[in-house]
Amino acid sequence: MSCPDFELLSAYADQEVSLEERRALEAHLPDCSKCRNQLSQLGLVGKLVCPPLPAEIQINPRPRTRPGWWERLRQLADSPVVHLVTTQRQRRSRFGAAQMAKIAGLFALPAMFMCISPDRSSLTAFLLFSALGLMLGLPLRQFGEEVALLASLQRGRCLEEIVGTGTSAQGLLDGLALQGLLQIGRAALAVWPVLLLGTLGLPLQWQVTAWQLELLWLPGLFGLFLSGYYFAQFLQVWPGGGLQRILVTLLVLSPSVLLLTGLPGAFAAALAIGILARRLAISGLNNPVRPRAVALHKRNPLVRSFSQNPIARREMSRLAGQVGGDWRRLMAWRASMMVLPLAWVLHATAAPYYSWPDVFAIGTVQFCALFFVRSAMRTLPAVVREREQQSWEILLQTRLSLRSFVHGWLQVCLYTVFSEGLLAILALTGYLLALIPSDNWSVAGPALLLLPAASLLGAYVGLAISAASRNARQASQSLMLWSLSGLAGWLTVLGLVRGAISRPASSWGLLAVYSLIPIGLVLAARARWQLRLLPCIDPDEGQQLLPGARYNPILLCLDLASLAGLFYSLKTWEQLREVAEVSAATGSSLLIAAALGWWLLVRMPVASLCEAALGGRINLLMGGILGMLLGESLQMAWKLCPMEIAGFSAETTPVALQFGALVLGIVLGAVAAGKLPISEIRVPILVARLRWTALTLLTGVAASLWVWSLKLPQQPTSSPPPARRGYAQQLSQLYALLPHPELNPSALLVLDEQLPQLGAPQAQDDDHGAGARRYIDLLSMVAKQQARRENWPRTLNTLRWCLMCQAVSPGYLSDGRYFKQEFPIFEDLRECLNRAPLDPAQARGLIGQLMDLHSLQNELRGIYAEYLDPFQALGYAPGLPKWYLERERAALSLAKARADQLIAEGKIRYLTEHGNEELLSDVRYCELTKRQLHNPGLSSMVQSAAREGTWREGLALLVAIKLYRLEHASQWPDNLGQVQSYLPRPVHCYTRADDQFTYRPGFLADGEHSQNLFTEEQIK
Amino acid sequence: MSEALSLALVGPHFRERGSSMSLVERLRSGQAEALQAFIEETQQRAYGLAFSILQDPHQCQDALQDAYLTVLEKIHQLRDEASLRSWFSQILVNRCRQQMRLPAWEEMPERVEPPRCLAEKLDVQAALAQLTPIERTILTLREVMELSYQEIAQVLGIPLGTVRSRLANARARLLQKLSQDGRAAR
Structure with missing residues (x-):
């Protein structure tokens, strides 16, 4: 080896x-x-x-003392990161006092306008969606900064530095959270009082729920912020491992499951997300992962495939850098953020759709506003940032066309807004599918298309404002002012439209939505046209793209005074309606017209004079208005000292004065607007400049004509107007305008106002309206309200309307079935007759109504048609011989003829006592007919009709007796014959079988049945 | 019979009647003298380990203070008493890394300043200082803390093969340096 x-x-x-x-x-x-x-x-x-241990090293660890919660909070607020963020914020001065006031105004203004409306469902919807929008918008806006800060620290490799300097990861995250919470608290506290005040304007039966929701809103907002913030931070430091991916999925999905348990579940979910995400974020910060070096624009596949437009690519890369992670993280985070507000709004809209008819329209409008503002905010830095970085001139000299520049920014804006707003659209669609009846989809569905339109418009407006501003601060101020004035303008137009067509409630919400379309189109077209001038605009030269974007502090007093005036008029509004009996639509239109007039004739001239005094210029429109004012003054002077001027007659002189002053004012305005020397005034220049003025004037004239055509408040005339023929159709129309007013007491007020004093009744009025029965129900509710207020003359009037509607009510449903509803108004009528001072003309009218047999005949025919006609027409027993069926039919016809005869003679008592047997006493009938006639349903219907007839006769007799006493110095009649002359036909229900009449004061008796028609006090 | 079963049979007095409590148990019960005993037992080696990373006695003192405090606070998280040494090594290494503000070993500077203390200006220490930080740390963990390769890999979060190769490399370089000085030959 x-x-x-x-x-x-x-x-x-x-x-x-x-x-x-x-x-x-x-x-x-x-x-x-x-x-x-x-x-x-x-x-x-x-x-x-192993090195030797130096002698000077002494290891003697002492246990760390744990600081209390207050000390820890102070440490958090004092951490270097918090100071860093605070300094950044102070530079941008977000949510300062002025901003808070603006935000409060933004919400107070529409709420105030909606308080004018007698139907408060739109106010409810507005408050609801405002709360929802704020709940979504405020934390999303706020997260951006904290998360971007952490991301930038991470990118710049400073995060580890900060974590290493004794600031623990926990302290870093919690310090940022605390700072964000303080910021969001300031913004929320500006809006919350407005929401609470708005709740006061809601109908009583909604107030309890509304208070609960409003009180839950603030903790909900804070909870949402904290959980969303920690979740976002966790996603920043998320290493993206398999286990963590599962955790994130669970985190995102868990609220949806918990949502099933309702609002408490959602709060618990938010809490759980917050705690878990915080722990994970801290551990992620303590064990950081090196970010892989990927080209910024390659991080997001959407960005990669997005566009070849250099502006879009640059901005999307910047955006991807701000977000810190990839777009999946962003979407996951936003999905989880939707949960709590959705839970909140679902809890709020647990009431069925029909009780909130305007909720969808208002929601759409508010989401449109949200999309508009967000898009505008997105494109706002387009030119301004280039100017601040001094790269605008360089950009203009490149080969990049202006068209590409604008398109690039549009692409960026639309991508951003729709990645954020996708969930909002999904939520709205879900709401549409779940809560709105399917027959309303066709009208509500297209409203969703408004969202992209609003976004596009916002993008254009943002670009335009950006082009006309010197720096970012000025641009954001301009946008705020433009949004506010746009909102006020839209509300004014809406009020005018609503007043002009006098259609409250159900249709105006939709109108509100669709009235946005032309406004949006006009504004977008104008902004597009202006954008062609983009490179030529120099804000330093004062060439404002959008005039009037500055706000002079001197005008603050003026605007405060105007708001106070508007509030005062709101306060006097209810009294005005009580006294003058104007309809709600006319009244609100008048109020808005007055506000508009005040704006045009007082506020704008004074503002212009202020500006002129401060060195500004009087613009074209102001010239015209000042001219009009001058004309008015000249006219007044001429009235004081009439004379013929330059050949004008006495009739034409005032007109000539007015016209002359107007032209003078406009020319002066035109001259002043362009600093044009008088000597250089030429017709083409003037025509070009007068074009907009002419349009404005035309609008003004049309508006004033319309105001003139309004019915001004008047005291009710002494003689009541005669009843109108065909009023039943009007009743049904009225009914259509008041969907489910039992849920909305203010609608009853509308009904009360629209009820004219009843003259001579015309019972034979036709009725094709299906809503009359419903209307009767409403009328009886109105009567009860009036009786509660002890307004007896009005109660009597309302009850007479009830009677009349009942007389013409056809008693048939749309499918042909007979439908009779018991109207317990007779007891109310008796009570009212005992209390109300009786007017002779009104008493005779009432007697005519009560003694009218037409309705009773109609009713009985209806009953027989329901029960007996099928047998007559079809042959109920096919096997029976023909002669037998003919006998049956003959018997039925005779029965009905007999009933008609009894009624015609006024012998209603027979129907009451003996039901159907009496009808057939002298008619030969066979067994089948007899069985059908003894049908318990039929008997009870006949008896109930007869009881009603009895009531009518008794009450007519009571009115006749009162009439007699009125004309005979309060003497009681000795016998019935004395009062018979007041009645159109003899009263039979209180005569005995032998046609004898028993009467003693206070009691009308017919032997077996006696009815106490008078109160004990009256007998004495 | 397993320990759990014997505990269940004999009851809670088993420990008191039996042998004295182990060091870990005494640390868990929060006894100050237990920590002192632990410090006395381990401070020499711990200093070696800390010095191999930080190369500065004052910074070593801070790291040791914090590490012993962490032991006292987190001793309840230790599951296996036998792995006390590797657990403590991990705490100390993390603390030293945190003190150097270094997220990863790769980012540790190759060159460190030579030791300032005269007493440490020995040729061995000079030779050690010329090793890379990871080699120095692995060598210290093996030779001073007497951890197995597996434990070293766990403490430093690196693969087992890397531990073996880096350790051999460190030893070879150290021996080479020392043999150049003639010390190894003596």
Whole structure:
């Protein structure tokens, strides 16, 4: 054997060789002195290696003292990483006092507008989706910074440095979490009071749930932030091993399972995710893995295949660098982040869809707003960043076309927004499928298409604002102002549309959604047009792409005053409605029109004057408005001192003054807008500049004409308007506008307002409306409310409407079946008659309504048609002889004729007492007919109809007696004959079989049946 | 009879009546003198190990303080009493690496400053200082801490074959240096 290598000898010396190696070596060693020598030297090494312990080294470990929770919190807040983040934030000044005020305003404004609406379901939906959007948006926005910081530290190899300097991994993560929590707390505390205040405006039956949800919102937000934050950090340091991959999958899926247990389960899931992710993140930080050097743009397969556009490639690489991991991690994280807000919103919308008709529309609108703002934020740095880095000029000199630049940014923006918003779209679609009835899909489905449209618009607006801004700060301020003013403008337009068509509730939510389309299209087209000028825009020259993007602090007082005024008008709104009896739609339109007018005629001129005083310029529109104001002043002066000017007549002079002042104002405005010397004014220049002014003026004129056409609030006239024919159709239309108002008390108020004073009733009014029965139900609810407020005249009026609707109600369902609903209004009517002061005209009308036999006949015919007509028409026993069936039919016809006769004579009592037998007393009938006529269902229906007739007659008699007393100085009638003259036909229900009448004051008796129609107090 | 079974049969007084408690058990019970005994028993070797990585006596002192404190705090995590030495070695090596702020062995600087203390300016130490840090550490773990190859591989998180080859390499280089100085020949 040749000499073994040194490694084998070394292992042999340590007895770490295999059996075969040992045998071979032991066979070789006795023959080889060199190997024996080496082996003996190996034995020496051990004695040489260990250095002596220096005498000055004293090892005396003392147990570490554990700091308390407060001390630990202070240490966390004082860690160097926190200071680093705080410094970064102070530079950006995010969530300062001004930002908090803006955020609060952003939510307070729509909530305020929705408080105007009598139907509060839209407010509910708004609050719900605002809370949801904030729950999603705030942590996502906040995570970005912390996670990006950790990622950048990791990339720059500084993370290990920080971890090594005594800051433990735990302290690093918790310090960042604490800092983020403080930031998010500031933002949340700006919005939370608005949400809580908005809850006050909700209907009473929703308030308890709403309060619960609002109170759960804050801990939910914090919990979501913490769990999402730790999860994101864990994904940052995640080494990507197989076991960890399974863990991550479990982490992402676990909330979905726990979600089945409802909101507590979801909270538990968030907590579990947070704790587990924190531990994993700490262990990941303590045992770091070297990141593999992969080209940034190759990390994300989507990015790799995305585009050849250099701008898109650059930005996507930057994005991939910020995210730190690959896109799968990002998606996994975002999926888990959706869970808690979804649980929250599912808990909130556990009520069925029909009670929240506007929820989908409002949700779509709010998601549109979210997409808009997010897209705009994404493209906002496009030009501004280049300017700040002083590379814009260089970029313009390259071969990159402007078109590619814009397209690149659009691609980046759409990719980002849809990777973030995919889950939002999925959630909305799921909501659509799960909660909305399928017949509403066709209208709600296309609304989802608005999301990409909003995103595109946001991208364009962001680019435009970026081009017109000097630095990032100015750009973000402009965007904030534009979003706010866009929101206010949209709400105003919506209010106008809603007021103009006076259609509340169900349809306006959808209108709201679709009214966004033209606005979006116009804005996008304008932004596109402006982007052609991109390289020519120089913000330092003051050539603003989007005018009015600056906000002057002087205007703050003005705007505060305007808000106060608006709040005051809201406060007086309810009183106004009580007094003036305006409809809700007209009233809200007036309010919005007033706000708009105030804005145009007071706020904008004053603002312009302020700007002019501060050295700004009066723009074109302001010229026109100031001209109008001047014209008005001239007119007033002319009224004080009328004279004929330059040949104008007395009628035309004011118009001429107005027109002249307007033209003067516009020309001055046009001149001032472009610093154009008067001598250089030419017609083409003026025409070009007046184009927008003309459009504005046309809009103004149309708006003012529309305001003029509105019915102004008036006191109710003394004589009630006559009842309208065909009111049943209007009733059914009204009913269609009030879906499920039993869930919404404010809808009953609408009903109450729209109920005119009833004049002479026209019972023979036609009715084709299917909603009349439903309407009767609502009316009786309204009557109960009025009775509770002891407003007896209005209660009586409402009850008369009930009676009238009942008279024209066809009693048939759409499938042809007879349907009779018991309306327990007679007891209410009696109570009301005893209390209400009676107007003679109204009393006669009421008697006519009560003594109307038409409805009773209709009803009985309906009952017979339901029970007997099938036998008559079809032949119920096919085997029976023909003559027998004809006898049957004849018997049935006779029965019905007899019933009609009894009713025509007013002998309703016979129907009441003897049911159907009385009908057939003198009719020969056979056994089958008899059996059918003794059908218990038929008998009870007939008797119930007869009871109603009895009630009607009794109440008519009561009204007649009251009328008699009214006209005879409160004297009671001696006999019934004295009051008979007030009745259209003799009353039979209170006469005995011998046609004798027993009457004593307070009681109407017919011997066997007596009804106490008066209260004891009235008898005395 | 297994230990668990004998415990179950004899009862909890078995340990007290029987032989005295082992060092690990006394450490677990938090006895200060147990830690002192452990320190006295192991500090010479531990210093050797720490010095092989850090090459600075003051840093060695800090690392040793922390490592012994960690032993006291985490002794309940030790499952197998027999592996106390390798467990302690792992703690000490981790602590030294942490002190050098080095995530991986590959990033350890090849050249370290020569020892400053006069007493350590021996030729052996100079020869040792010329080894790579991983070789020095493996050599110390084997010769001073007397760990098996398997335990060394576990402590350092490297393959078994690497331990064997690096150790042989270290010994060869050390012997070569010393033979150049003529010390090995003596």
